Amino acid sequence: MADSSLRSLSRQRDASAAPRALPFWHYLVAAVLGAANTFSFAPTPHGGWIELVIFTVFFAWLSRTNGWKSAAATGWAFGFGNFVTGVWWLYVSMHDFGGMAAPLAAAAVALFSLYLAVYPALSGAVWSLVAGRGRVEDEQATSPTWHGAFAFASAWALGEWLRGLVFTGFPWLASGYAQVDGPLKGFGAIVGVYGVGWVLALVAALVVQAAFGLRRERRRALIPALIALALIVAGMLLSLVRWTTPANAPLDVRLLQGNVKQEMKFEQAGVDESLALYERLITEKRADLIVTPETALPVLAVQVPESFATAIRGFADRTNSSILFGAIGVTVLPDGRAADFTNSLFGITPGVNDVYRYDKHHLVPFGEFVPLGFHWFVKLMGIPLGDLARGPIAQKAFFVHNQPIAVDVCYEDIFGEEIAHTIREQETPAGILVNSTNLAWFGNTIALDQHLQIARMRSIETGRPMLRATNTGMTAVIAANGDVVSKLPTFTTGVLEARVQGTSGRTPYVTSGNVTVIVVSLILLAIAFAFAPGRKRGA
Structure with missing residues (x-):
């Protein structure tokens, strides 16, 4: 009887000691x-x-x-x-x-x-x-x-x-x-x-x-x-x-928003429409810097029609305008085969024959590269971009007059450490950030507002203004303190014009990162x- 009571008391103590679910x-x-x-x-x-x-x-x-x-x-x-x-x-x-x-x-x-x-x-x-x-x-x-x-x-x-x-x-x-x-x-x-x-x-x-x-x-x-x-x-x-100070002369910029429908962008009709649209938007007015959205030209850069290339080059030289446009980069092998496709931005500088090139470094899983073992998933999605090559994490700046600019593509601007690393590693640190993106993949959703908010944090972290050229929105100019200076209405075709002052110096975050x-x-x-x-x- 005593043993039974002791066992009962022991069980009660164990139960009381154990945390209740x-x-x-x-x-x-x-x-x-x-x-x-x-x-x-x-x-x-x-x-x-x-x-x-x-x-x-x-x-x-x-x-x-x-x-x-x-x-x-x-x-x-x-x-x-x-x-x-x-x-x-x-x-x-x-x-x-x-x-x-x-x-x-x-x-x-x-x-x-x-x-x-x-x-x-x-x-x-x-x-x-x-x-x-x-x-x-x-x-x-x-x-x-x-x-x-x-x-x-x-x-x-x-x-x-x-x-x-x-x-x-x-x-x-x-x-x-x-x-x-x-x-x-x-x-x-x-x-x-x-x-x-x-x-x-x-x-x-x-x-x-x-x-x-x-x-x-x-x-x-x-x-x-x-x-x-x-x-x-x-x-x-x-x-x-x-944390940063104004540097170099302000730039007059034009940010283009084509509002090209995503479902037809990579079809021939969409390609023709995009080429005609962006040729018109680019050449209708000069600016120190003109920026198009990501893959605004939905073709291989080497396949851009000669008429388009001639018109853009002539306009840049004639008006002293620098142009950044999005297209698909490619490396042509000695035997003529294409290899290493990239999501790229190309820059034209007036009076300079060499074309600047930035290749996207941080690729989107399932959209731009296929993680090992997931090719079946991408086939279900049917996205035209598959496995792309990636550029180095820190790439050279694009110069507009004497103002160095750091560019990135799409959701690369959600990785603040990489942008800070780029500024640290550049021989002449950029004074202005440019993000070229296409969020048409996500329709009229909160993704557009969220991405703009993310870009604002990059300006706060680096103490530099951010220029965003998007296909459907949010095309915007962000001040070095993260405030939105101006933006275009979403899902409209238009051009955002602004005068932007670059900066120099390092914030504590640029110096030490994460x-x-x-x-x-x-x-x-x-x-x-x-x-x-x-x-x-x-x-």
Whole structure:
């Protein structure tokens, strides 16, 4: 009888020691929070403030978890909710233009979102394992600590950095982008988009720590609350700092938006229409620099009709206009065979016979190169660009008069470290950034607004103006501080004219790239692991 009582008491103790499983609705709420976070990004005005509130609630919700497994699942649910609502426009490219069956395209978006959610899940797990947590009265909850706040910021930043690196990377919807229209914008020039995400996560964790502190004694809430407030104020004040200075004479620029329908772009009728359209748009008025969208000429550069080439070259020489146009590059072998097709920009300088060439370096998986074992997927999509060759990461600048310009194509501008690396490595660092892109693949969706927001972060990080020439939008001029100076309406044919002042000098981010946030995050995680309170095992 005594043995039976002892066994019963032992089972009760074991049950009370084991963490209780969180209900399903806990993860459902996390997914809803992730979906709500999509509204933090463009086109929502002042979305950075919304994101700050959502991240605070998310960290409070994450603090309810009782082990690394539940923390990882909570991060995964949040990430899936964010990505499936934030990159749903991929469905348009696969179904509307790629010809993929609707159920298969929807499943592909869902699976891709589940993959992207691995990274916030990893951040949640690392935070839980590293931080250590003091318990509060509620068995299910954890009391946020200093260790936990800095561990969350560091784990979150490293997770986003890894998402932008693994399998060529897809850093779309990195949390720092929403702060282009938020209070933490000023940190972008110092630590880049991942560093902004680090500050965002830290502020959210400190606010939650302050709120938990109020439940015990007010003085415990005061310090984290003041630090969070100081970071917000610092971000707003830093956005007023100018890290670069004006350099060289301003340029008169014309950015062309052809609005050529994607479904006919690579058909012969579309090719003829594009050539005629861009010949007219280019030659109707001079400018120091004229830029077309990505593959505005949907042909091999060596196959551009002689009449077009003669008209453009004659116009450039006659009006002293430099021209950047998109076409498909190719290397012609000695035996006459074509090889190494590239997504390229070509530059014509008045009075100079040599043609500038930029070959896209960071290619789009499934659109411009086929990852090993996925050729069947590209056949389903039916996109005409298959395996392309890639250019080097840092390529020479294109000079307009004495102003060096760094160019990139399409979604290359979502990789801030690569643009910073280019500026560092150029013999004469560029003073103006140019992005030539074609987002017609994604229709009239939030992808256009999101991409413009991403480009604005590149200007903040580098302290340089950005010129964007797009097929359907957003064609825009972005100032060196990330503000949009002017833009064309989407899905219209038009020309955006502006006068742009280049800059010189380095922001802290151009100097160090992502190294700062990576090193600081790893050090803080190590400190948190070494000095955090005792950790408890859980699920």
